[in-house]
Amino acid sequence: MDVVLVAGGVLIACMLAYYLHRASLREGAKMRETHATVVERRAEEDRAREMEHAARKGELAQRIDAVIDGHVRTLARKRTQMLRTDDYGNRLADGVEEWREAREYFFEHVVQRDIDDAAIQPGYALRRIDERVVQHIEAEGDPGLYGSPSGMSGVEYEQYCALLLERCGWSVRLTRGSGDQGVDILAERESRRVVIQCKNYSSPVGNKAVQEVVAAKGFEKADYSAVVSNASYTPAAKELATANNVLLLHHSELSELWGSIAASRTES
8 A cells, every 4th residue: 555655656746747847848938939039029120220220321411412412513613723733743732721621611511500410420421522522523524614724824724714704795805915914804794894814823812913903903994803713812812802892713603703793783
């Protein structure tokens, strides 16, 4: 009898251990399944966040490009004016610094003004400004529009500017040959006379050109005066030009000369 009881107890114990083991296995499987589900769900959430972030970056990049493209013509002109080279093809360091400052100004005062988004990365935006401007210049394919017309002498540059004016409806007369004194071009349209000084330079134009064209305006009894150049202008030249109502232009802006004069007439 005792042997039977012991055997029965052992059998019960074994069965209990078996069922407990099976239950433990099932619980472990459930835990592993739950863990795998959590890991998979988190991976899906991470992928969704990455896709959303990529889409956000793409949208922001498109908005930045749109702002740049809205001003790319002006930026292209500035870049060509500032990134000057010497007679041997070496890029001048002061021009590189000027272009860097111009890009930073555009980013701070135009891009950030038009896109109020803290996610904008300045480094990316500044690189994109340069890339879009270079792409535009390459696509435009007209070196005469953005830079100093290759190989032109001073006289040839004056003739080039005169041709651009004629194409826009101006009657033009070249005065003397290229020089540092006096007026280079007399332009007339609808009884309005403009004296123009042309400067084909590899460095910024100083206030001497402004002084000359101011004197020429009185001598020629002209209504307006302008300096035209392939280069930029010094701060002193800009200050003097403002004080004497002299237009400082890049030759690519000659097509807008009549509009500038009309605007000044309206303001006055």
